[in-house]
Amino acid sequence: MNNFSAAITPSDMPIRFETDFPEAAATLAWLYEQPKAMIRRLLYAPEVATPKPDRNAPCPCGKKGIDGVTPLKYKKCCGRQPNSNG
Numbered sequence: 001m002n003n004f005s006a007a008i009t010p011s012d013m014p015i016r017f018e019t020d021f022p023e024a025a026a027t028l029a030w031l032y033e034q035p036k037a038m039i040r041r042l043l044y045a046p047e048v049a050t051p052k053p054d055r056n057a058p059c060p061c062g063k064k065g066i067d068g069v070t071p072l073k074y075k076k077c078c079g080r081q082p083n084s085n086g
Helices: 022-043
Strands: none
Touching: none
């Protein structure tokens, strides 16, 4: 005869994951929340304003002057004010 008839079956000992394995439950909860937190940070992140370049600094667009070597100054390229005289 086999002695397995008196063994405890899984239905006799219910496992409560949160109370029996609190570290694992906390890790799983953390892993579950991470994608949500990352999406919230990406969607609701404040815009960081980039500082405006100095007028005499090279233009960030990278355009070159007439000689093809020296970069244009910001004030002569993208920082040029529209002519209000018409």
